[in-house]
Every structure is written in structure tokens, then in C-alpha cells.
Amino acid sequence: xxxxxxxxxxxxxxxxxxxxxxxxxxxxxxxxxxxxxxxxxxxxxxxxxxxxxxxxxxxxxxxxxxxxxxxxxxxxxxxxxxxxxxxxxxxxxxxxxxxxxxxxxxxxxxxxxxxxxxxxxxxxxxxxxxxxxxxxxxxxxxxxxxxxxxxxxxxxxxxxxxxxxxxxxxxxxxxxxxxxxxxxxxxxxxxxxxxxxxxxxxxxxxxxxxxxxxxxxxxxxxxxxxxxxxxxxxxxxxxxxxxxxxxxxxxxxxxxxxxxxxxxxxxxxxxxxxxxxxxxxxxxxxxxxxxxxxxxxxxxxxxxxxxxxxxxxxxxxxxxxxxxxxxxxxxxxxxxxxxxxxxxxxxxxxxxxxxxxxxxxxxxxxxxxxxxxxxxxxxxxxxxxxxxxxxxxxxxxxxxxxxxxxxxxxxxxxxxxxxxxxxxxxxxxxxxxxxxxxxxxxxxxxxxxxxxxxxxxxxxxxxxxxxxxxxxxxxxxxxxxxxxxxxxxxxxxxxxxxxxxxxxxxxxxxxxxxxxxxxxxxxxxxxxxxxxxxxxxxxxxxxxxxxxxxxxxxxxxxxxxxxxxxxxxxxxxxxxxxxxxxxxxxxxxxxxxxxxxxxxxxxxxxxxxxxxxxxxxxxxxxxxxxxxxxxxxxxxxxxxxxxxxxxxxxxxxxxxxxxxxxxxxxxxxxxxxxxxxxxxxxxxxxxxxxxxxxxxxxxxxxxxxxxxxxxxxxxxxxxxxxxxxxxxxxxxxxxxxxxxxxxxxxxxxxxxxxxxxxxxxxxxxxxxxxxxxxxxxxxxxxxxxxxxxxxxxxxxxxxxxxxxxxxxxxxxxxxxxxxxxxxxxxxxxxxxxx
Numbered sequence: 001x002x003x004x005x006x007x008x009x010x011x012x013x014x015x016x017x018x019x020x021x022x023x024x025x026x027x028x029x030x031x032x033x034x035x036x037x038x039x040x041x042x043x044x045x046x047x048x049x050x051x052x053x054x055x056x057x058x059x060x061x062x063x064x065x066x067x068x069x070x071x072x073x074x075x076x077x078x079x080x081x082x083x084x085x086x087x088x089x090x091x092x093x094x095x096x097x098x099x100x101x102x103x104x105x106x107x108x109x110x111x112x113x114x115x116x117x118x119x120x121x122x123x124x125x126x127x128x129x130x131x132x133x134x135x136x137x138x139x140x141x142x143x144x145x146x147x148x149x150x151x152x153x154x155x156x157x158x159x160x161x162x163x164x165x166x167x168x169x170x171x172x173x174x175x176x177x178x179x180x181x182x183x184x185x186x187x188x189x190x191x192x193x194x195x196x197x198x199x200x201x202x203x204x205x206x207x208x209x210x211x212x213x214x215x216x217x218x219x220x221x222x223x224x225x226x227x228x229x230x231x232x233x234x235x236x237x238x239x240x241x242x243x244x245x246x247x248x249x250x251x252x253x254x255x256x257x258x259x260x261x262x263x264x265x266x267x268x269x270x271x272x273x274x275x276x277x278x279x280x281x282x283x284x285x286x287x288x289x290x291x292x293x294x295x296x297x298x299x300x301x302x303x304x305x306x307x308x309x310x311x312x313x314x315x316x317x318x319x320x321x322x323x324x325x326x327x328x329x330x331x332x333x334x335x336x337x338x339x340x341x342x343x344x345x346x347x348x349x350x351x352x353x354x355x356x357x358x359x360x361x362x363x364x365x366x367x368x369x370x371x372x373x374x375x376x377x378x379x380x381x382x383x384x385x386x387x388x389x390x391x392x393x394x395x396x397x398x399x400x401x402x403x404x405x406x407x408x409x410x411x412x413x414x415x416x417x418x419x420x421x422x423x424x425x426x427x428x429x430x431x432x433x434x435x436x437x438x439x440x441x442x443x444x445x446x447x448x449x450x451x452x453x454x455x456x457x458x459x460x461x462x463x464x465x466x467x468x469x470x471x472x473x474x475x476x477x478x479x480x481x482x483x484x485x486x487x488x489x490x491x492x493x494x495x496x497x498x499x500x501x502x503x504x505x506x507x508x509x510x511x512x513x514x515x516x517x518x519x520x521x522x523x524x525x526x527x528x529x530x531x532x533x534x535x536x537x538x539x540x541x542x543x544x545x546x547x548x549x550x551x552x553x554x555x556x557x558x559x560x561x562x563x564x565x566x567x568x569x570x571x572x573x574x575x576x577x578x579x580x581x582x583x584x585x586x587x588x589x590x591x592x593x594x595x596x597x598x599x600x601x602x603x604x605x606x607x608x609x610x611x612x613x614x615x616x617x618x619x620x621x622x623x624x625x626x627x628x629x630x631x632x633x634x635x636x637x638x639x640x641x642x643x644x645x646x647x648x649x650x651x652x653x654x655x656x657x658x659x660x661x662x663x664x665x666x667x668x669x670x671x672x673x674x675x676x677x678x679x680x681x682x683x684x685x686x687x688x689x690x691x692x693x694x695x696x697x698x699x700x701x702x703x704x705x706x707x708x709x710x711x712x713x714x715x716x717x718x719x720x721x722x723x724x725x726x727x728x729x730x731x732x733x734x735x736x737x738x739x740x741x742x743x744x745x746x747x748x749x750x751x752x753x754x755x756x757x758x759x760x761x762x763x764x765x766x767x768x769x770x771x772x773x774x775x776x777x778x779x780x781x782x783x784x785x786x787x788x789x790x791x792x793x794x795x796x797x798x799x800x801x802x803x804x805x806x807x808x809x810x811x812x813x814x815x816x817x818x819x820x821x822x823x824x825x826x827x828x829x830x831x832x833x834x
Contacts, residue, residue, distance in 0.1 A: 200298075
């Protein structure tokens with residue numbers, strides 16, 4: 001592992017990790033107070049607006065320098081290029097330059113493909129008051145190094161701005177630059193060892209010039225800062241700059257003199273940039289702190305020392321796993337965490353003392369060596385296990401063919417035995433067998449209420465019960481979950497299989513006691529008898545499954561014997577489901593519209609939109625056949641959305657064509673699946689907006705049973721529909737067995753009386769009283785009433801006497817196509833006009 005990390009480090013692939021650790025440690029250092037020796041005069045965005053343009057004219061700059069000079073700073077660093085005159089006042093600025101010996105200007109001395117050299121002010125150059133402001137940017141765009149001397153060819157002795165102003169300041173403190181015994185720059189007791197191209201986390205970097213690692217003072221707000229406007233408007237204290245270092249430079253981001261630093265890495269703070277003048281201030285802080293405050297400079301270990309450090313952590317990681325892998329996991333985990341904490345914490349403490357040591361490589365070798373050692377130990381352990389497993393082939397074969405929970409044969413073994421039975425039946429025509437597919441009813445309720453442990457014990461009890469009901473030659477297996485299968489072998493006729501099924505269901509009538517809880521089992525059983533037509537066990541199991549689901553649909557707790565019609569029906573439903581998807585995509589649906597008539601005036605009051613499916617092969621398919629399938633498969637939501645949009649668009653077309661029919665209402669059925677959709681209201685709003693239909697023109701019909709099944713969430717959703725002026729209707733009222741005490745809680749406008757009551761009305765009959773009661777209830781709750789299935793004039797007269805407002809049925813009209821419904825609207829308008 002050490003050799004791998006060594007190679008990656010030599011290739012430079014670990015540099016980003018080392019830089020990230022450096023940046024993180026820089027950010028985690030304790031906060032330092034504001035350095036009172038340095039004042040930044042920053043060109044801010046507000047200054048550019050104040051001056052009206054940038055760069056400022058020579059006269060303005062001269063005025064600024066004059067005001068700064070009046071405060072008697074120790075030294076002034078002008079981090080602004082002034083190689084050519086700007087505006088008026090150049091002679092005035094030259095005079096300031098000539099009469100300010102403690103003013104240091106800048107030039108850009110390095111000329112390469114990344115930047116172009118910029119000359120200094122001619123006056124300052126002649127006076128020898130020039131420094132360089134070149135910077136060194138790491139490949140990831142951050143400033144972690146600083147140039148004390150850029151050392152361009154022909155001008156090797158030119159100091160950086162930060163160094164130049166620091167030397168002037170330190171000279172007054174009695175500290176002069178010296179050469180250390182090793183030939184490095186020394187200020188006081190601080191020796192500035194130049195950075196080499198492989199120091200710290202760097203690999204073969206450009207170490208040209210005299211570079212040092214930056215020991216930043218802080219990200220921002222670590223120095224006194226004032227704006228040009230503050231100076232020009234005399235808003236600063238008269239002694240703010242006295243005997244201090246003043247650095248003048250751009251801080252406005254629009255001037256593009258900004259850089260990314262270790263503080264820009266998004267570990268703790270949001271990424272931010274530092275202006276060039278702040279960087280120079282940090283460099284000044286580094287030099288002054290090292291020379292006079294004993295603030296540490298960054299140092300690095302020798303290459304050999306770093307490699308030994310990394311190797312030690314590689315050995316430590318492997319040793320920890322070797323020693324503690326056989327101990328308790330918590331001890332191993334604690335030791336690993338302690339080791340990582342010691343490595344990271346120790347590196348951080350050394351960093352605070354000025355030592356940048358390899359953290360990422362040491363961490364990688366530590367973790368990697370643990371993984372390698374753990375892998376080695378796992379391999380050794382696997383070899384031991386493999387040796388042990390070779391002695392347990394028989395046990396493994398049993399486990400591979402039996403269910404772990406119940407000990408019963410599993411699916412594979414069961415299918416194998418059924419295959420043998422099929423092959424035997426092919427050779428012996430008198431041989432019969434039966435397949436049972438058993439699914440426990442309400443098993444999920446047992447799991448949810450009593451817990452999975454009780455559920456497992458219940459399954460074990462069921463397995464034992466089933467075995468007690470069978471002969472020794474029969475096979476009971478657990479397929480998975482709550483599904484069991486039985487091979488009833490060598491029977492004489494069907495009655496023997498049914499006898500076994502009756503025996504099982506009889507045993508299920510008695511409770512099973514588990515942990516003091518009495519649980520009554522129940523099961524649905526599908527039975528298929530072998531025939532010469534079966535060639536594989538998959539078909540047998542399929543048909544037994546079909547029969548089992550038929551038993552569930554008939555009420556559960558029973559058995560059903562498979563017949564071919566079941567398969568054909570299942571096949572038809574599967575094919576119909578596929579065609580239903582196709583119909584939805586290819587617009588095979590069509591809406592018919594059955595008129596709803598006002599009984600008092602015999603005038604058209606609206607329509608109910610009814611979906612029809614015109615299948616290219618089968619012709620019209622009844623909604624009774626495909627709507628339940630759509631509900632089972634979830635397609636009812638997409639179908640219902642199509643009906644809603646189509647009906648609203650049709651109503652819009654009619655109302656545009658017949659303005660006199662503005663009173664017409666469109667009744668649209670809403671399925672229970674649609675109500676449960678969380679985005680129902682959003683989809684409805686979109687449809688109303690796109691079609692232009694007013695919410696008051698549509699009625700959404702909800703069946704009584706759907707309404708009662710939904711609960712409080714439905715009440716809230718219905719209230720939001722009513723808030724859109726959409727009328728709500730209970731369809732087929734009287735068939736859902738709803739509690740009348742709850743009816744007033746729903747924001748319903750209309751009750752539709754089920755056709756079963758309307759069709760059997762006669763004077764004095766029982767159904768007329770039911771209709772009377774429903775009508776009175778509706779009126780009491782301020783609801784209107786629509787009678788469905790009206791087919792005779794006698795029914796109309798009775799409904800009128802009872803106060804029923806609207807009627808719908810074949811007496812008035814069959815469901816109509818859109819064009820026929822349009823003709824009905826025309827006839828209604830003409831009748832009103834007459």
C-alpha cells in the first residue's frame with residue numbers, strides 16, 4: 001500500500017488532496033486579532049460610482065496621496081499601475097512621487113504566456129521606489145505561495161511589494177535584512193527559506209523566484225480598511241495612518257484584481273475571493289510577524305522524513321487490524337477512530353506550529369493498509385471456511401432445496417418433484433396427481449399487528465398443520481412469503497384432492513395459539529388436476545395460481561378447482577389490459593353525452609359524459625368490462641384525466657357555438673383513484689385554464705361508496721373543489737350503504753338517485769318511499785336531486801310530485817354522440833324560443 005501511495009504521490013495525483021488538507025487547516029486555525037500596523041485604502045465599488053469612472057485621474061490620485069501623506073504613515077504601498085498619465089494632473093502626481101520618499105510603487109515584472117509585464121511609473125523607477133506585485137497561482141487556481149523576489153531576468157533584486165514595504169517598516173525598528181549561514185534571507189531571527197519544487201504537498205512545481213508558503217492572517221476584515229471616498233471626504237480619524245503601513249489597491253470585484261485563496265475552498269465558509277491588496281497585506285503580516293512577533297513561518301520536512309512518516313502510518317494501519325481484528329468490533333473501531341484522530345489532530349497541531357506535513361498520503365496509507373490487511377485476513381478466513389464447507393456438502397444441499405424458516409421444500413425442490421410426477425404420468429395413463437396453490441388470507445394484518453416475529457412463528461405453525469393434513473407421499477412446500485404449494489401424489493380421482501382441501505380448511509377453522517395469542521388462520525386454495533395436456537410444472541403452477549385468485553375473489557377461505565374457462569378469462573383480461581394501454585395512446589375512446597332534463601320545464605339542463613371504447617377488432621366494448629380493469633391496473637387515472645379534458649373541451653365548443661345555452665352543465669364521473677391523486681387539483685386547474693371552462697359549468701360525480709371510503713382528506717379536497725365553484729354530485733345514491741349522519745359533512749350539491757329505486761317506483765310501493773326520503777333529505781341539506789334510469793311518463797309524474805328537480809334516462813334520450821348532442825341543444829334552444 002505504501003508503494004502505491006508513493007507512486008501516486010510521485011505522479012502528483014495526490015496534490016489536490018494535500019492542498020485540500022492545507023486549505024482546511026488554514027480555515028480551522030484560531031482567529032487572530034486585527035493587525036493594527038496595516039491599513040488598506042481599498043478601491044471599492046462605491047468609490048467607482050463616487051468618482052464616476054476608473055482609473056481615477058492623476059489629479060485625484062495626487063489628492064488622495066497628499067491626504068494620506070499628511071497623516072505621516074511609516075510607508076505607503078501603491079498597488080496600482082501608473083505607467084502612463086491618466087487624465088489631468090500628471091505633473092501634480094509626479095511632484096507627489098518625488099516628494100514622498102516612503103512611497104513604493106509597483107510593476108509587473110514577469111512576462112510569460114499567462115501575463116504581460118507592466119512598467120512602473122517612470123518617476124518612481126528613477127527614484128528606486130519600485131517593487132513587484134507578481135503572484136504565483138497553484139494549478140487549482142488558489143494562492144498558497146508568495147514571491148519575495150520574482151527574480152525576472154535582468155532584474156533579480158527587485159522585491160515584492162509586501163517585502164519592500166515591510167523592509168522600510170522594519171528598518172525603523174532596527175531590523176535590517178541579512179543573509180543566513182545557508183544564504184537565505186534573514187530578518188531578525190526569522191530565516192525565510194525559499195520553497196523548493198517538491199516541498200510539502202507539491203510535486204515538481206514551478207519554484208522560480210524566491211517563494212515562501214503563505215501563512216495567512218485571515219480571510220477578510222483582518223486589517224483596517226477605508227475607501228477612497230472616506231479619504232476624499234475627510235471621514236477618517238486624523239491619526240488612523242500615523243506610523244502605519246498603508247497599502248492602496250483595488251478591492252472592487254469588477255476591477256478583476258481578485259484571487260482564490262485557501263479560504264475559498266468550500267469546507268466551512270462559502271467560496272470567496274481575496275483582493276490583490278489584501279493578499280499583499282497578508283504577505284506584510286507574514287513578514288512582520290516572523291521578523292518581530294515570532295509568528296511561525298511554514299516549514300516542511302525533508303523528503304526522507306516525509307516518506308518515513310507515511311511508511312510509519314502504513315505499518316500502524318496494518319498492525320491495528322492484525323492485533324485487534326480478533327477482538328470486539330467496538331475495540332477495533334475505537335482504535336481505528338483514535339488512530340485517525342491522532343493523525344489528523346497531530347497534523348493540525350504541527351500545522352499551528354508552522355509545519356506542513358503530509359496528511360493525505362499518511363491517511364491513505366493508514367486506511368489502505370488496514371483494508372489490505374483486513375482483506376488478507378478475510379482471504380485466510382475464507383480458506384478456513386472453504387475447508388469447513390467441504391465437509392458440509394450434504395447440509396448445504398439440504399439448505400439449498402429447503403426453506404430456512406419452515407424447513408419445508410422450497411420452490412426448486414417442489415418444481416423438481418412436480419416434473420418427476422409429470423414424466424411419470426406420461427408413462428402411466430392411470431396416474432393422477434393434484435397441485436394446490438395456497439395463499440394465507442390477512443397474513444399482512446398479522447405481521448402489521450403482532451410483529452414479524454409472530455408472523456414467522458405463525459408460518460411455522462401453518463407448515464406443521466399442512467404436513468399433518470397430508471400423507472407421507474405428498475409434498476408441501478413454501479414458495480415464499482405466505483404462499484404454500486402441495487403436490488397430492490397418486491390420487492384415484494378428483495374427489496381425493498377435494499377431500500384433502502376440505503381437511504385443510506376444516507383444520508383452519510380452529511385457532512392457532514402463539515405466545516398466548518389465538519390466531520384464526522384462513523386460506524384461499526387453487527387446485528389443478530393433472531391432465532395429459534400439461535408438459536411442464538410452470539403451467540400447472542400458473543393454473544393453480546389462477547384458481548387461487550378466483551377463490552379469493554369469491555370471498556376467501558375456500559378452494560376453487562381450476563377449469564379452462566378461468567385460464568381463457570385470465571388471458572382475455574391480460575389481452576384486454578394490453579389493448580387498454582394501446583387504446584389510451586391511440587385515442588380509441590369516445591365520449592357519449594346523455595341529456596339531463598329539468599322535470600319542471602322539460603328543458604335540457606345538461607349532459608353526463610359517458611366513455612365508450614371502440615376497439616378496431618372487437619367493436620364497442622362495454623364500460624362494465626373495461627372500467628374495473630382500468631381501476632385494477634391504475635390506468636383509470638389516465639383515462640379519467642382524458643375524459644375530464646375531453647368533456648371540458650366539448651362544453652367549451654358548445655358554449656361558443658350556442659351562447660343561449662350558457663346554463664348547461666357537464667356532469668363528469670370522478671374515480672376513487674383520481675381523488676387519491678395528490679395533483680388532482682393542479683391537473684383540474686390546468687384543464688379549466690386551457691379549455692376556458694368556468695368551474696360552475698361542470699359537475700363532478702363521485703359514487704357513494706367512494707365518498708365513504710376516503711375520509712378526512714377527501715372532505716378537504718372536495719372543499720377545495722367547491723372553492724373553485726365546481727358542483728359535486730353523489731352518483732348512485734342509496735346503493736353505498738352510507739351513514740346519513742355523515743352526509744352533511746361533505747360539500748355536496750346534488751344527489752343522484754340510483755336507477756334501481758327509480759325503475760321500481762309505483763304508487764304506494766316501497767321504492768317510492770325510499771325516493772321520497774332521499775329527496776326530502778337532499779332538500780333539507782340544500783341539495784338538488786337527479787333521478788337516474790327514468791324510462792316512463794309515470795315515473796316522471798311521480799318524481800315531479802316528490803319534488804325531484806332533474807331526470808336522466810332512456811325516456812328522454814339514449815347517450816348521444818357529440819354531433820347528436822349538439823342537435824339536442826339546437827332543438828332545446830328552438831323550443832325555448834317558441
